[in-house]
Amino acid sequence: MKVVALAGGVGGAKLADGLAQILAPDDFTVVVNTADDFEHLGLHISPDLDTVVYTLAGLSNDDTGWGRAGETWRFLDTLRGLGGPTWFQLGDRDLALHHERTRRLAAGERLSAVTGDLGRRMCVKATVLPMTDDRVRTMVLTVDDELAFQRYFVERHCEPPVRGFRFEGIEAARPADGVLEALAAADAIVLCPSNPWVSLDPILAVPGLRPALGGKVVIGVSPIIGGQALKGPAAKMARELGIEPSAGAIAEHYRGVLTGLVIDELDVADVPRVAAAGIRGMTAQTVMKSRADRRRLANDVLEFARQLAG
Amino acid sequence: MKVVALAGGVGGAKLADGLAQILAPDDFTVVVNTADDFEHLGLHISPDLDTVVYTLAGLSNDDTGWGRAGETWRFLDTLRGLGGPTWFQLGDRDLALHHERTRRLAAGERLSAVTGDLGRRMCVKATVLPMTDDRVRTMVLTVDDELAFQRYFVERHCEPPVRGFRFEGIEAARPADGVLEALAAADAIVLCPSNPWVSLDPILAVPGLRPALGGKVVIGVSPIIGGQALKGPAAKMARELGIEPSAGAIAEHYRGVLTGLVIDELDVADVPRVAAAGIRGMTAQTVMKSRADRRRLANDVLEFARQLAG
Numbered sequence: 056m057k058v059v060a061l062a063g064g065v066g067g068a069k070l071a072d073g074l075a076q077i078l079a080p081d082d083f084t085v086v087v088n089t090a091d092d093f094e095h096l097g098l099h100i101s102p103d104l105d106t107v108v109y110t111l112a113g114l115s116n117d118d119t120g121w122g123r124a125g126e127t128w129r130f131l132d133t134l135r136g137l138g139g140p141t142w143f144q145l146g147d148r149d150l151a152l153h154h155e156r157t158r159r160l161a162a163g164e165r166l167s168a169v170t171g172d173l174g175r176r177m178c179v180k181a182t183v184l185p186m187t188d189d190r191v192r193t194m195v196l197t198v199d200d201e202l203a204f205q206r207y208f209v210e211r212h213c214e215p216p217v218r219g220f221r222f223e224g225i226e227a228a229r230p231a232d233g234v235l236e237a238l239a240a241a242d243a244i245v246l247c248p249s250n251p252w253v254s255l256d257p258i259l260a261v262p263g264l265r266p267a268l269g270g271k272v273v274i275g276v277s278p279i280i281g282g283q284a285l286k287g288p289a290a291k292m293a294r295e296l297g298i299e300p301s302a303g304a305i306a307e308h309y310r311g312v313l314t315g316l317v318i319d320e321l322d323v324a325d326v327p328r329v330a331a332a333g334i335r336g337m338t339a340q341t342v343m344k345s346r347a348d349r350r351r352l353a354n355d356v357l358e359f360a361r362q363l364a365g
Numbered sequence: 366m367k368v369v370a371l372a373g374g375v376g377g378a379k380l381a382d383g384l385a386q387i388l389a390p391d392d393f394t395v396v397v398n399t400a401d402d403f404e405h406l407g408l409h410i411s412p413d414l415d416t417v418v419y420t421l422a423g424l425s426n427d428d429t430g431w432g433r434a435g436e437t438w439r440f441l442d443t444l445r446g447l448g449g450p451t452w453f454q455l456g457d458r459d460l461a462l463h464h465e466r467t468r469r470l471a472a473g474e475r476l477s478a479v480t481g482d483l484g485r486r487m488c489v490k491a492t493v494l495p496m497t498d499d500r501v502r503t504m505v506l507t508v509d510d511e512l513a514f515q516r517y518f519v520e521r522h523c524e525p526p527v528r529g530f531r532f533e534g535i536e537a538a539r540p541a542d543g544v545l546e547a548l549a550a551a552d553a554i555v556l557c558p559s560n561p562w563v564s565l566d567p568i569l570a571v572p573g574l575r576p577a578l579g580g581k582v583v584i585g586v587s588p589i590i591g592g593q594a595l596k597g598p599a600a601k602m603a604r605e606l607g608i609e610p611s612a613g614a615i616a617e618h619y620r621g622v623l624t625g626l627v628i629d630e631l632d633v634a635d636v637p638r639v640a641a642a643g644i645r646g647m648t649a650q651t652v653m654k655s656r657a658d659r660r661r662l663a664n665d666v667l668e669f670a671r672q673l674a675g
Contacts, residue, residue, distance in 0.1 A: 140468070
């Protein structure tokens with residue numbers, strides 16, 4: 056069974072790791088959001104790509120949800136003493152990945168090629184692809200002004216109420232090398248439990264990508280459990296956009312995209328609302344605390360996909 | 366007594382530290398070679414400025430002669446694992462200085478302003494100035510080809526025999542803000558025991574700088590002791606340029622520039638040759654193993670300057 060997962064950061068990376076535990080490496084591709092990439096200290100930083108790669112490589116810091124396990128902070132501590140900008144956390148080891156990516160991009164390589172090669176050097180077996188090799192940047196429309204995503208997310212701690220999002224550069228973006236090929240070959244496509252508005256919508260908005268899902272089994276996993284997001288601002292964003300956060304609302308957001316939606320057992324009452332959106336619902340334990348949890352949920356998702364394909 | 370020291374890397378930094386131990390901070394300026402600055406991983410690296418600043422800040426690694434004491438290497442180790450370029454050593458803390466310098470230069474600040482501010486943050490009391498805020502780059506003419514200085518020095522370990530040097534950009538370079546003012550106000554100018562060809566000659570070649578030494582007491586300290594350089598390729602370079610390395614040859618190199626030259630007691634036989642170059646010679650213990658040695662030699666240099674001024 057060939058599978059493509061669309062993923063943002065932490066939640067997406069965890070389910071991707073579950074799928075990677077089950078599927079043959081050649082049968083599994085993760086397409087990752089790059090709309091929250093940004094430039095900082097002259098470096099090209101790809102937060103979601105890094106979270107996915109570190110997680111699949113077994114190098115992620117499961118306490119923080121970002122960055123590397125066993126990280127050290129000599130660089131950042133010293134930069135602070137020199138009066139430099141420290142609002143974005145850069146660990147000593149993490150910094151090497153940003154530097155090497157930036158160096159290779161500056162030498163003319165594509166982000167997809169660099170991501171693949173650096174991933175292999177970290178012993179990632181599955182294929183990890185950026186959604187695009189072109190520059191796309193999420194701009195957050197807040198009640199006051201428009202903020203670049205990382206300024207909103209890290210520097211402002213997601214505090215300013217949002218009114219909407221704009222993916223700068225999306226019209227001219229092309230799917231990265233390998234993305235359309237992987238989707239065409241896929242038996243199932245999994246929308247990981249990532250933020251719908253700022254992690255998965257940018258991927259789906261890359262021209263040519265959404266049509267490539269047509270006629271496929273497309274399974275989502277709700278990132279909202281009992282009205283809450285396990286991590287990140289998805290529930291807060293929903294409310295600010297006038298949407299009561301729930302698994303049912305997730306189904307409605309993906310109407311016309313999803314074939315099936317996995318929702319948490321806590322949200323069993325939302326099953327009729329999922330069905331009303333024209334999507335098959337399934338309940339499962341969707342909280343992933345351990346690596347075994349990731350594998351179990353991935354197994355449920357793949358079983359559901361087989362049923363829907365059948 | 367107001368003093369300006371002209372310095373390259375390790376030897377120059379040591380004598381500068383000796384002078385800083387004696388002189389009032391407002392009376393002491395170090396003008397540092399920047400012709401071996403280079404760009405690496407998108408960073409502006411100033412090896413000689415950093416060696417002087419770290420040494421004056423008491424942060425230098427006296428075992429290696431470059432970089433910081435107590436440095437860690439997580440960044441470089443990780444970069445190596447990712448297949449990145451590791452020929453130039455970048456410690457985790459050192460990297461922060463390169464990044465902050467680069468960020469501020471990119472924001473339009475001058476190297477002299479950035480150097481001063483970052484030095485103060487590291488509690489350097491004396492004034493440390495780059496020789497110029499303009500771009501000058503030492504090119505090493507070897508028997509085979511022309512090499513950028515750091516490629517010759519670090520990557521090729523000074524192995525290719527040299528035929529000469531070219532300071533790219535020197536014609537258009539102006540002394541950095543404060544350099545000519547400090548020289549005009551100086552009672553004595555000290556040419557530290559740095560490499561004549563690649564550390565001090567670039568400083569002296571900045572247009573306007575050498576005339577500013579006219580009529581001043583200018584004291585050199587020979588970097589050649591018993592025919593050897595304590596550190597670095599000065600003696601090897603001399604031989605390749607057809608010059609037998611000796612304190613006397615140093616005097617001849619600086620004919621017309623120096624009023625006096627301090628040579629090591631080992632080289633007392635060279636005193637007549639120094640005199641023949643029109644330079645007053647003085648012998649001293651010039652090897653600086655401890656901080657006290659630096660202070661003692663600085664004291665001898667200042668005493669000699671007072672005699673020559675008298």
